[in-house]
Amino acid sequence: MALSLRSKILLAFAAALAILGAVGLVSYRNAVETSDSAAWVAHTLEVRHDIDELVSEMKDAETGYRGYILTNRPSFLVPFDSAARRGPALVRALRDLIQNPAQQRRLDTLALLVNAKLAFGDSVVAVLRRRSQSAATDLVLTERGKVLMDQIRGVGRDMGVAELRLLAERTAILDRTASRTRHAIIIGSAVAILLLLLAGISVTRELAARQRAEQELDRFFSLSLDLLCIATFDGRFIRLNPAWEKTLGYTLADLKAAPFLDFVHPEDRERTVTEMGRLVAGSNAVGFENRYRCKDGSYRWLLWMATPVPDRGLVYATARDITERKEAEVALRQANAELEAFSYSVSHDLRAPLRAIDGFARTLTLDAAPTLGPENLRLLEVIRSSAKQMGQLIDDLLAFSRLSRKSLDAADVDLAALARAVVEEVRKAGGRPGVEVVVAPLPPTRGDPAMLHQALFNLVDNAMKFTRHQPAARIEIGTRAENGESIYYVRDNGAGFDMRYAAKLFGVFQRLHRTDEFEGTGVGLALVQRIVHRHGGRVWAEGAVDRGATFYFTLPGVS
Amino acid sequence: MPPSPLIDILLVEDNPNDAELTLRALKEHNLANTVHLARDGAEALEFLFGEGPGRTAVPKVILLDLKLPKVDGLEVLRRLKADDRTKLIPVVVLSSSREEPDIATSYRLGANSYIVKPVDFEAFVRAVSDVGLYWLLLNESPH
Numbered sequence: 001m002a003l004s005l006r007s008k009i010l011l012a013f014a015a016a017l018a019i020l021g022a023v024g025l026v027s028y029r030n031a032v033e034t035s036d037s038a039a040w041v042a043h044t045l046e047v048r049h050d051i052d053e054l055v056s057e058m059k060d061a062e063t064g065y066r067g068y069i070l071t072n073r074p075s076f077l078v079p080f081d082s083a084a085r086r087g088p089a090l091v092r093a094l095r096d097l098i099q100n101p102a103q104q105r106r107l108d109t110l111a112l113l114v115n116a117k118l119a120f121g122d123s124v125v126a127v128l129r130r131r132s133q134s135a136a137t138d139l140v141l142t143e144r145g146k147v148l149m150d151q152i153r154g155v156g157r158d159m160g161v162a163e164l165r166l167l168a169e170r171t172a173i174l175d176r177t178a179s180r181t182r183h184a185i186i187i188g189s190a191v192a193i194l195l196l197l198l199a200g201i202s203v204t205r206e207l208a209a210r211q212r213a214e215q216e217l218d219r220f221f222s223l224s225l226d227l228l229c230i231a232t233f234d235g236r237f238i239r240l241n242p243a244w245e246k247t248l249g250y251t252l253a254d255l256k257a258a259p260f261l262d263f264v265h266p267e268d269r270e271r272t273v274t275e276m277g278r279l280v281a282g283s284n285a286v287g288f289e290n291r292y293r294c295k296d297g298s299y300r301w302l303l304w305m306a307t308p309v310p311d312r313g314l315v316y317a318t319a320r321d322i323t324e325r326k327e328a329e330v331a332l333r334q335a336n337a338e339l340e341a342f343s344y345s346v347s348h349d350l351r352a353p354l355r356a357i358d359g360f361a362r363t364l365t366l367d368a369a370p371t372l373g374p375e376n377l378r379l380l381e382v383i384r385s386s387a388k389q390m391g392q393l394i395d396d397l398l399a400f401s402r403l404s405r406k407s408l409d410a411a412d413v414d415l416a417a418l419a420r421a422v423v424e425e426v427r428k429a430g431g432r433p434g435v436e437v438v439v440a441p442l443p444p445t446r447g448d449p450a451m452l453h454q455a456l457f458n459l460v461d462n463a464m465k466f467t468r469h470q471p472a473a474r475i476e477i478g479t480r481a482e483n484g485e486s487i488y489y490v491r492d493n494g495a496g497f498d499m500r501y502a503a504k505l506f507g508v509f510q511r512l513h514r515t516d517e518f519e520g521t522g523v524g525l526a527l528v529q530r531i532v533h534r535h536g537g538r539v540w541a542e543g544a545v546d547r548g549a550t551f552y553f554t555l556p557g558v559s
Numbered sequence: 560m561p562p563s564p565l566i567d568i569l570l571v572e573d574n575p576n577d578a579e580l581t582l583r584a585l586k587e588h589n590l591a592n593t594v595h596l597a598r599d600g601a602e603a604l605e606f607l608f609g610e611g612p613g614r615t616a617v618p619k620v621i622l623l624d625l626k627l628p629k630v631d632g633l634e635v636l637r638r639l640k641a642d643d644r645t646k647l648i649p650v651v652v653l654s655s656s657r658e659e660p661d662i663a664t665s666y667r668l669g670a671n672s673y674i675v676k677p678v679d680f681e682a683f684v685r686a687v688s689d690v691g692l693y694w695l696l697l698n699e700s701p702h
Contacts, residue, residue, distance in 0.1 A: 348626045348655040351678055355655075356576035359680040363583065384680075391678025398657070406659075 005206055012199035019192040023185050030181040037174045044167040047097050048160045054090040054110070055156040057083040058117050062149055065121045069128055069136045080121055087114045103162055110155045117148040227302065227319040233280050235259045238314075247321050249295030265291035265299050279308045279315050289322070301326040336405065343401050350394050358387040389521075393509075396523035400508060403530055408448045415442040415452070415488070419477045422456045430464050432473075440478035443486055445555050447535050452555075455531040458524040459490040459551050465518055466549065467494035485554055493548040497541075505541050528553070567593040567695055569618040571603040571635060572653075573627050577676070581622065581653070584684040590691040600630025604638060607645055617648055620694040622687075623670075625654040625661055633664055640669035651690045 003011070064080030067073075091111045098104055124145070128136035221228055221241045230239040237260055240252045248255070248263070255263070264272050268290035275288050285306040291299040306317035361383045369377065419439045427433060437460075460475065467473035476491045497505070497512045504510045506529040509522040528551070532539040536556045543549030568585070572578040578596055585594060595618065597603035607617070621639070625632035632652065639645040649671040654661060657675045665673050671694075674686050 344656060344658055344661075351655045351676070352574050352577060354678045355580065355676060355680065355683065356574075358678055359576070359580040359583075359683065362680045388679050395657070402659070 005202060009199050009202050009206070012195045012202070016192040016195040016199065019188045019195070023188040023192070026181050026184050026188070030178060030185075033174055033177060033181075037171060040167060040170050040174075043097065044163050047094065047103075047163045050090050050094050050097065051110075051156045051159050051163075054087060054094070054114065055153055057086045057090065058114060058149060058152050061087070061118060061121050062145055065124045065145075066140065068125065069133060069140065072128070072133065077125065080125070084118050084121070087118055100162075100166055103159060103166070106155055106159050106162065110152065110159065113148055113152045113155060117145065117152060120145050120148060224318075227321070229317050229319070231260060231315045231317065233308075233313045233315065235261055235276065247294075247300060248292060254295075263292050265293065267291075275304075276315075279306055280310075282308060282310055284308075285317070299323075339401070340405065343398055346394065346398065351391055354387045354391050354394075358384050358391075361387070393521045393523075396521045396527075397508075400523055400527055400530065403451070403454075403527060403534070406451075408451065408534055410446050411449055413445050413447050413449050413452055415445055415456075416440075418449070418453055419456055419460075422453065422460050423475075423477075425457065426460045426464050430461070432464055432468075435464060435467060435473040435475060437475045438477070440476070442477070442479050442488065445486070447555055448531075451531045451534065455528045455553070456490075458528050462524055462551075463490055463492035463494065463549075465494075465520070466496075466513075467492050468518070470494050485556070487552050487554055489550050489552045491548065491550040496543040496545050496547045496549045498545050499543065502541055502543070506539065525551075566595045567619045568691065569595050569597060569603065569606060569621045571597045571600070571621065571623045571627065571632065573598050573624060577624070580680065580683065581687055584687040585691055587684060588688040588691060590688065590695060600627040600632060600635045603627075603635050604630060607639055608642070617645060619648070620691070621648055621650045622653050622690070623650055625652060625656060625665070633661075633668060636665065636668045636670060649694045651694065653687070653690075 060079040061083035064077055064083065067076035068080070070076075088111075091107070091114055094107055094110075095104075098107055124136050124139050127139055224241055224243055227243045227247055228241040229237050229244070231237050236258075237256050240255055242252075244250070244255055245252060250263075261269055261272060271288075272290050275285050279285055285304050288304040288306070290302060290304070292302055293299055300321050301323045302319040303322045304317055304319050306315050308315050361380045364372075365377060365380050365384075372380070416439055419442065423437045423439065427435075427437075456477075460477070463475045464473075467475065470493055472493075474493050477489070478491070479486050479488050481487070495513070495518070501512050504512065506525050507522075508526040510526070511520060511522040513520075529539050532553045532555070537554040539551065539553040541549060541551045568590070570578065570581055572581060575598075578598075582594060582596075595606060597606050603621075603623075623632050623635060627635070632654070636650060636652070639648065639650070646669070650669070651672040651674060652665045652670045653674050653676055654665075655676050656662075662673050672690060674690060677683050677686065
């Protein structure tokens with residue numbers, strides 16, 4: 001069971017508290033038992049005292065009636081009368097004190113003996129008064145009184161002994177309990193102290209770790225090149241890192257003094273308020289951009305990541321100064337626009353003179369053929385074909401440059417259908433119906449259909465071109481999976497190439513064959529490479545001279 | 560050159576070589592007898608909308624280059640498609656540019672065809688004559 005340190009500490013404190021509570025309870029019970037024990041001792045003493053007193057009273061009673069017989073003076077009867085009152089009172093008192101059943105039975109016996117003894121005394125006194133001193137003396141001499149007295153002493157002694165035994169038993173039990181209680185208190189306290197100690201150590205350590213972590217965060221906070229801040233939902237900074245000072249030039253106090261919207265570019269305020277509204281509603285801000293005013297009046301572009309903490313009404317945010325990137329973007333857009341104008345100009349102006357060269361050379365060929373010799377006509381033909389080739393170069397180069405500027409419009413593409421359509425087009429253009437072309441089933445993919453069409457066209461066109469001297473030309477378009485990635489390929493059994501020059505294949509205007517072997521401008525594969533790269537994929541080739549070539553490419557998902 | 564009611568083709572082309580080659584191409588197909596040549600956009604607009612008497616004639620087809628001095632081809636196209644007198648004249652853009660925006664803008668402004676001038680003269684002749692034949696002979700002009 002994995003418990004957080006916090007729950008472990010809480011658990012330790014709770015356990016220590018529970019143990020201390022239990023120890024307190026046990027101590028209380030112990031104190032109660034100790035006082036019980038004292039009470040039992042007092043009880044026993046009282047019982048024994050009462051018994052002794054009872055026996056003594058009975059002795060006094062005997063002494064009383066005996067003295068009365070000897071002296072015939074009623075004053076000697078005073079102890080007897082007193083014992084006659086006190087005896088039963090003491091028996092009642094003992095009855096209240098004694099709970100032990102055996103003792104109660106003994107007390108019953110004692111009570112009967114006391115009553116008998118007092119009754120005997122009464123009868124002796126009555127005989128003396130009604131008859132004579134000698135008759136009373138005879139009655140005493142029956143030794144009934146003595147026997148009763150001995151019995152009373154015996155029972156009294158027994159009761160005293162029993163009471164002492166009971167006390168010993170009770171004390172032993174109490175001692176045992178007290179000993180166990182002491183152990184429980186000692187162990188419980190020790191465990192509680194240990195737990196508290198451990199919890200205390202953990203808390204101290206945790207506090208130290210937190211402090212360290214806080215210091216670490218503070219250090220990063222101060223070091224960060226990005227602008228870090230905490231702002232309230234009502235639009236004020238409450239904490240800012242030093243990067244703000246460095247970036248905007250204001251002191252942190254300046255920035256905290258006003259609502260942050262005051263520093264936002266007027267054109268960006270509405271968007272900023274909207275974004276803040278979204279944050280307050282609980283969603284994160286990712287990639288939001290706005291401009292902040294610097295102390296010198298210029299503006300810096302900031303790119304934001306922010307997250308709200310609604311229950312505290314705060315927004316935690318980090319911003320990056322992207323001014324330079326923004327400026328670079330503007331410069332790039334300008335450069336692109338210039339390049340576009342340049343391409344347009346190239347497209348339009350460079351081709352016109354070539355058209356004139358070709359056109360007038362042809363006119364000359366037609367109009368002056370009879371006066372020009374065959375050699376001159378051949379030279380005119382060279383001029384014309386050179387002009388056409390340069391036209392082709394320009395067209396290819398422009399197509400290549402257009403491709404970099406064109407946006408990628410992704411759609412689901414049925415690559416197999418596209419491949420079959422491309423094969424038909426290439427066949428029509430090249431007029432080579434004899435070539436065997438196999439299109440394997442290809443998984444559907446995503447990409448720019450026009451670009452993928454162009455790439456496949458160039459690859460198939462290439463394959464057709466380089467299988468021209470192969471009587472049993474065969475082109476295969478297929479796919480294979482490797483590491484969960486689809487690798488597409490276009491394979492031919494044509495002229496192939498030397499692997500040593502494989503790196504040159506995809507360069508613009510790079511050719512591995514002479515123009516008189518295979519015509520071309522050296523742009524086709526460069527175009528393929530750029531298209532594949534635009535799709536985030538890789539392209540490479542394998543081949544051997546006269547053993548064909550295989551062009552591979554991947555098209556990772558384009559969203 | 561005074562405007563003539565017999566003008567069949569208005570050729571707007573600033574490059575004299577291209578103009579000559581176009582005329583040759585048209586001549587090879589016997590289409591060049593009534594061609595008026597405007598050497599920039601302003602001249603073309605002057606020919607179509609210029610002041611003075613006898614401006615009633617309109618060409619049956621206009622061959623329009625895009626990159627022109629003074630007023631460029633797209634502007635000429637926009638103006639003549641916006642004018643009731645000229646908006647029904649078929650306009651064939653004959654341009655060196657195969658840039659997507661040029662093609663798209665031309666068609667949006669109402670061009671009837673867009674032909675990229677090939678370097679290859681034979682192909683050029685074919686393209687020009689196809690267009691000329693189509694618009695002059697086959698297409699039933701609204702005029």
